[in-house]
Amino acid sequence: MLQPVFYAATHIMFSFSTIAKYQSDLQNNHTSCTEAVNHYLARIDANRHLNAFTEVYAEEALQRAQELDRLRSLGHTPKKLHGVVIALKDVICYKDHRVTAASKILEGFKSLYNATAVQRLLDEEAIIIGTCNCDEFAMGSSNENSAYGNVLNALDTTRVPGGSSGGSAVAVQAGCCMASLGSDTGGSVRQPADFCGIIGLKPSYGRISRYGLIAYASSFDQIGIFGNNTNDIALLLEVLSGADEYDSTALNDENPVFTNKAIPIRRYRIAYFKEALQHPSLDNGIREQVFALIDLLKNKGHLIEEVDFNLLEYVVPTYYVLTTAEASSNLSRYDGIRYGYQTKNDIQDLNDFYKKTRSEGFGKEVQRRIMLGTFVLSSGYYDAYFSKAQQVRRLLVEKTNTIFSDYDALIMPTSPSTAFRIGEKNEDPIAMYLADIFTVFANLTGIPGISIPLFKHSNGMPFGLQVMTKKADELTLLELSRYLLNEYQMAEPETV
Numbered sequence: 001m002l003q004p005v006f007y008a009a010t011h012i013m014f015s016f017s018t019i020a021k022y023q024s025d026l027q028n029n030h031t032s033c034t035e036a037v038n039h040y041l042a043r044i045d046a047n048r049h050l051n052a053f054t055e056v057y058a059e060e061a062l063q064r065a066q067e068l069d070r071l072r073s074l075g076h077t078p079k080k081l082h083g084v085v086i087a088l089k090d091v092i093c094y095k096d097h098r099v100t101a102a103s104k105i106l107e108g109f110k111s112l113y114n115a116t117a118v119q120r121l122l123d124e125e126a127i128i129i130g131t132c133n134c135d136e137f138a139m140g141s142s143n144e145n146s147a148y149g150n151v152l153n154a155l156d157t158t159r160v161p162g163g164s165s166g167g168s169a170v171a172v173q174a175g176c177c178m179a180s181l182g183s184d185t186g187g188s189v190r191q192p193a194d195f196c197g198i199i200g201l202k203p204s205y206g207r208i209s210r211y212g213l214i215a216y217a218s219s220f221d222q223i224g225i226f227g228n229n230t231n232d233i234a235l236l237l238e239v240l241s242g243a244d245e246y247d248s249t250a251l252n253d254e255n256p257v258f259t260n261k262a263i264p265i266r267r268y269r270i271a272y273f274k275e276a277l278q279h280p281s282l283d284n285g286i287r288e289q290v291f292a293l294i295d296l297l298k299n300k301g302h303l304i305e306e307v308d309f310n311l312l313e314y315v316v317p318t319y320y321v322l323t324t325a326e327a328s329s330n331l332s333r334y335d336g337i338r339y340g341y342q343t344k345n346d347i348q349d350l351n352d353f354y355k356k357t358r359s360e361g362f363g364k365e366v367q368r369r370i371m372l373g374t375f376v377l378s379s380g381y382y383d384a385y386f387s388k389a390q391q392v393r394r395l396l397v398e399k400t401n402t403i404f405s406d407y408d409a410l411i412m413p414t415s416p417s418t419a420f421r422i423g424e425k426n427e428d429p430i431a432m433y434l435a436d437i438f439t440v441f442a443n444l445t446g447i448p449g450i451s452i453p454l455f456k457h458s459n460g461m462p463f464g465l466q467v468m469t470k471k472a473d474e475l476t477l478l479e480l481s482r483y484l485l486n487e488y489q490m491a492e493p494e495t496v
């Protein structure tokens with residue numbers, strides 16, 4: 001049996017490109033899981049200043065790697081994610097490990113069970129290397145709302161990595177793991193992927209079971225995947241998806257296949273919203289490069305057309321009314337009685353205990369949303385806000401159905417700007433909310449969306465193109481993304 005020390009001596013540098021290549025290297029004894037984990041632990045250590053991780057399972061990950069290496073040396077047939085090193089957003093439950101949601105209110109809490117997503121990773125022999133920092137309860141767009149501090153963008157540490165899954169994005173961006181999981185309620189996988197120059201997939205609502213994902217807004221929440229290439233994302237999606245008896249909203253598709261698809265040569269029919277590309281909040285450099293791509297696609301013979309979308313101005317208000325309403329109800333469970341943080345201050349009565357515990361345990365943004373959600377659900381305002389927002393959501397779903405009866409895909413920028421500076425939007429929550437204008441549509445309608453790193457801005461930062469397809473059609477989404485990345489990745493700025 002080959003000992004880890006043998007690999008370390010002969011392969012000083014571990015390098016990762018794709019899961020498939022890594023696994024063939026494992027089979028040929030060109031590398032080992034132990035070497036991979038040692039490599040990532042060293043990367044995590046070298047990138048501590050980015051604050052991407054809330055906890056690193058160094059010993060445990062190494063032990064598991066050694067066990068997997070031992071199994072292979074005994075002739076074991078590797079499973080789909082054998083030795084794949086993955087990080088989890090700190091809102092996904094991993095049995096007997098801390099889960100904090102980047103909140104003080106969950107201080108000291110350990111998961112009692114595995115999220116279905118985690119169970120599926122483990123069953124396919126993945127190695128979980130740690131948990132990633134995020135905005136508290138996944139509420140935010142910059143990772144500035146974490147009880148564990150900001151996460152920094154590895155490409156420019158004066159800039160945010162995006163949020164709420166900022167730590168998971170940076171973990172992949174800075175080469176601290178092969179892939180990571182995040183959650184996307186209104187853009188929290190796609191927008192940080194866009195800001196960090198990597199791929200971020202939000203699958204259809206229900207594609208990956210939400211069992212064991214800490215709830216923010218249950219009719220929007222979806223676990224998503226960060227990675228470096230579409231094949232890795234497809235493989236992870238295949239492992240993670242499928243019906244689940246613990247989540248009645250999980251899609252009933254037993255064993256969907258997303259891997260091993262060749263790029264079909266076809267003429268895509270692609271729509272874009274006129275109002276989105278003309279929106280005044282959209283950075284000019286982004287607008288120009290997206291239009292340039294549209295021209296390139298047209299010249300290649302694809303059908304690419306402008307579609308009216310007069311509901312664009314309503315998507316952000318609708319999203320914030322509905323998600324805060326759901327959050328106010330979901331977060332009522334954090335009462336300090338059953339688990340988590342408890343006030344240490346003097347208390348008068350039970351109400352006072354709740355008030356102090358929740359005021360001290362929740363951060364400012366979470367409190368703002370709980371109050372907003374409670375307000376829109378209150379009897380005097382329910383019809384004016386909550387019911388109205390539900391009606392708009394219905395209109396958006398109808399609009400989506402019309403679009404996808406004529407087109408294979410819808411494209412949009414992922415975000416109106418590239419990664420902004422730390423502190424730039426923090427004092428203005430409305431400005432921060434408005435920047436979600438292009439991502440919330442997919443969550444309001446349940447369709448899958450992906451951000452692919454096609455572009456580089458004249459300010460030096462990367463940005464992505466967001467691609468969406470009809471609900472449950474991740475196959476087309478991944479095919480088209482693969483095609484676009486192969487043909488157009490990192491097109492240089494046309495106009496500087």
Ligand code: GLN
Pocket residue numbers: 138139140141163164183184185186187188189216436
């Ligand atoms: N930025 C959005 C928000 O603050 C999205 C969050 C998310 O997708 N979890 O709600």
